Amino acid sequence: MLELDTIAAISTPMGEGAIAIVRLSGEEAIAIADRIFKSPSGKTLSTVASHTINYGNIIDPKTNDVVEEVMVSVMRGPKTFTREDIIEINCHGGLVSVNRVLQLILTNGARLAEPGEFTKRAFLNGRIDLSQAEAVMDLIRAKTDRAMNVAIKQMEGRLSNLIRRLRQEILETLAHVEVNIDYPEYDDVEEMTHRMLIEKASNVRSEIQTLLQTSQQGKILREGLATVIVGRPNVGKSSLLNSLVQDTKAIVTDIPGTTRDVIEEYVNVRGVPLRLVDTAGIRETEDIVERIGVERSRQYLKEADLILLVLNYHDELTHEDEQLFEAVRGMDYIVIVNKTDLTKKIDLDKVYELASGHPVVTTALVQEQGVDQLEEAISSLFFEGNIEAQDLTYVSNSRHIGLLSQAEQAIEEAIVGIESGIPIDIVQIDLTRTWEILGEVIGESVHESLIDQLFSQFCLGK
Numbered sequence: 226m227l228e229l230d231t232i233a234a235i236s237t238p239m240g241e242g243a244i245a246i247v248r249l250s251g252e253e254a255i256a257i258a259d260r261i262f263k264s265p266s267g268k269t270l271s272t273v274a275s276h277t278i279n280y281g282n283i284i285d286p287k288t289n290d291v292v293e294e295v296m297v298s299v300m301r302g303p304k305t306f307t308r309e310d311i312i313e314i315n316c317h318g319g320l321v322s323v324n325r326v327l328q329l330i331l332t333n334g335a336r337l338a339e340p341g342e343f344t345k346r347a348f349l350n351g352r353i354d355l356s357q358a359e360a361v362m363d364l365i366r367a368k369t370d371r372a373m374n375v376a377i378k379q380m381e382g383r384l385s386n387l388i389r390r391l392r393q394e395i396l397e398t399l400a401h402v403e404v405n406i407d408y409p410e411y412d413d414v415e416e417m418t419h420r421m422l423i424e425k426a427s428n429v430r431s432e433i434q435t436l437l438q439t440s441q442q443g444k445i446l447r448e449g450l451a452t453v454i455v456g457r458p459n460v461g462k463s464s465l466l467n468s469l470v471q472d473t474k475a476i477v478t479d480i481p482g483t484t485r486d487v488i489e490e491y492v493n494v495r496g497v498p499l500r501l502v503d504t505a506g507i508r509e510t511e512d513i514v515e516r517i518g519v520e521r522s523r524q525y526l527k528e529a530d531l532i533l534l535v536l537n538y539h540d541e542l543t544h545e546d547e548q549l550f551e552a553v554r555g556m557d558y559i560v561i562v563n564k565t566d567l568t569k570k571i572d573l574d575k576v577y578e579l580a581s582g583h584p585v586v587t588t589a590l591v592q593e594q595g596v597d598q599l600e601e602a603i604s605s606l607f608f609e610g611n612i613e614a615q616d617l618t619y620v621s622n623s624r625h626i627g628l629l630s631q632a633e634q635a636i637e638e639a640i641v642g643i644e645s646g647i648p649i650d651i652v653q654i655d656l657t658r659t660w661e662i663l664g665e666v667i668g669e670s671v672h673e674s675l676i677d678q679l680f681s682q683f684c685l686g687k
């Protein structure tokens with residue numbers, strides 16, 4: 226165990242609630258709490274049994290004034306979240322009262338925790354590895370049930386265990402290489418090790434590939450399907466965003482060019498998390514502010530997983546509409562023909578022809594018509610053919626995906642090397658590199674600055 230100072234933070238959201246929790250972790254946690262805690266029966270926290278909750282008051286030791294009425298949980302390490310001694314003070318849930326308790330703790334020997342520092346300690350003290358710690362953050366941020374299931378499995382160590390097993394197999398393979406290097410004079414040893422090496426390394430490679438295959442869905446579940454609404458000015462793009470969000474987030478007017486900037490919202494469409502982006506209508510424009518917006522729309526378009534292309538039923542197809550079809554070619558898109566409550570001026574046959582097999586949905590968004598069909602089209606596009614396998618281990622985090630791709634490449638080089646009969650000590654280098662890269666996923670052999678950066682993305686008090 227590392228010797229670290231005692232940290233404290235408010236671990237519940239800033240705002241009014243029924244209760245709010247101030248959490249302390251570290252060697253001095255119980256002693257510090259005792260300095261400001263007074264129980265009616267006179268007991269002290271340092272003498273109560275571990276994992277008990279205790280009623281009492283928080284008092285300012287300088288004035289002896291009662292500051293708060295609380296329940297204090299005492300949990301002695303190592304069987305705690307951080308493996309250190311932990312105190313949790315359950316206050317009345319008002320901003321002023323929790324802050325007063327926190328201030329007293331800080332003036333009585335604790336230091337304010339940095340974002341993610343409690344979870345970082347769980348990592349530094351070896352209770353969880355890096356991929357599990359990252360999953361804790363994903364769990365908090367999860368926007369749908371499915372995203373949460375992926376995070377929980379990763380937190381339980383599913384991914385870590387798989388990575389550990391692969392690393393173990395690489396080590397065993399390396400042991401065979403050693404034999405080969407140590408006894409090069411035995412030809413039959415070389416024969417055998419070659420076959421074995423190729424078999425073992427191919428096995429590892431195919432497991433890495435299987436994992437990488439889950440990454441696209443995993444990433445979408447975690448980060449949301451990047452969905453961009455495009456269309457000419459005034460066709461109803463912002464109305465579409467509002468219908469899907471079921472709330473008025475984007476300003477809707479009949480003035481073309483209303484949306485100047487990009488609006489981003491998370492929505493849950495039948496279990497598919499969408500990171501929905503409403504853009505400024507794409508057209509040639511003179512207005513400089515609007516032009517920046519249009520420029521950014523094009524940028525978003527490039528990075529989208531799904532495009533919602535909106536057309537106007539009450540208007541003829543224009544050259545700009547056709548350019549939009551051109552721009553989204555090769556991407557996943559759904560065509561929405563809006564304003565069907567008005568008279569038809571669009572050539573629908575032409576729309577179907579341009580859509581060339583992509584779904585076409587008609588809507589009258591002012592009357593909330595067609596939204597169901599659109600949601601259906603989105604969810605069937607996402608879940609097409611691959612109903613989420615319950616026991617699949619997903620990779621969802623860009624850092625992990627990047628490392629796994631590197632590992633795949635390294636093991637590939639090792640395999641090609643063995644097959645082409647290059648010196649075995651070169652193969653050894655590639656295998657070792659694969660082993661190291663995989664280690665970074667679970668936080669073995671990672672640089673300290675990366676660890677700091679990862680944990681700093683957490684919420685305060687986590």
Ligand SMILES: Nc1nc2c(c(=O)[nH]1)N(C=O)[C@@H](CNc1ccc(C(=O)N[C@@H](CCC(=O)O)C(=O)O)cc1)CN2
Nearest residue numbers: 236246248298300303304305306307308313352361687
């Ligand atoms: N009040 C409170 N609720 C909370 C947390 C917390 O810190 N405080 N958690 C914080 O995010 C989560 C719970 N996570 C936890 C994970 C591990 C351990 C823990 O003590 N693990 C030990 C002992 C397990 C055991 O008793 O067998 C261990 O793994 O060694 C505690 C909480 C959610 N709810």
Ligand SMILES: Nc1nc2c(ncn2[C@@H]2O[C@H](COP(=O)(O)OP(=O)(O)OP(=O)(O)O)[C@@H](O)[C@H]2O)c(=O)[nH]1
Nearest residue numbers: 458459460461462463464482483484506564589590
């Ligand atoms: N009749 C009718 N009007 C609609 C429909 N959907 C949207 N509108 C109206 O069309 C106008 C433009 O809607 P917006 O959602 O602001 O269009 P937009 O594409 O975001 O426009 P810009 O941001 O200016 O590019 C508003 O007056 C809406 O009320 C519809 O289905 N039928």
Ligand SMILES: [Mg+2]
Nearest residue numbers: 462463483484
């Ligand atoms: Mg708009």
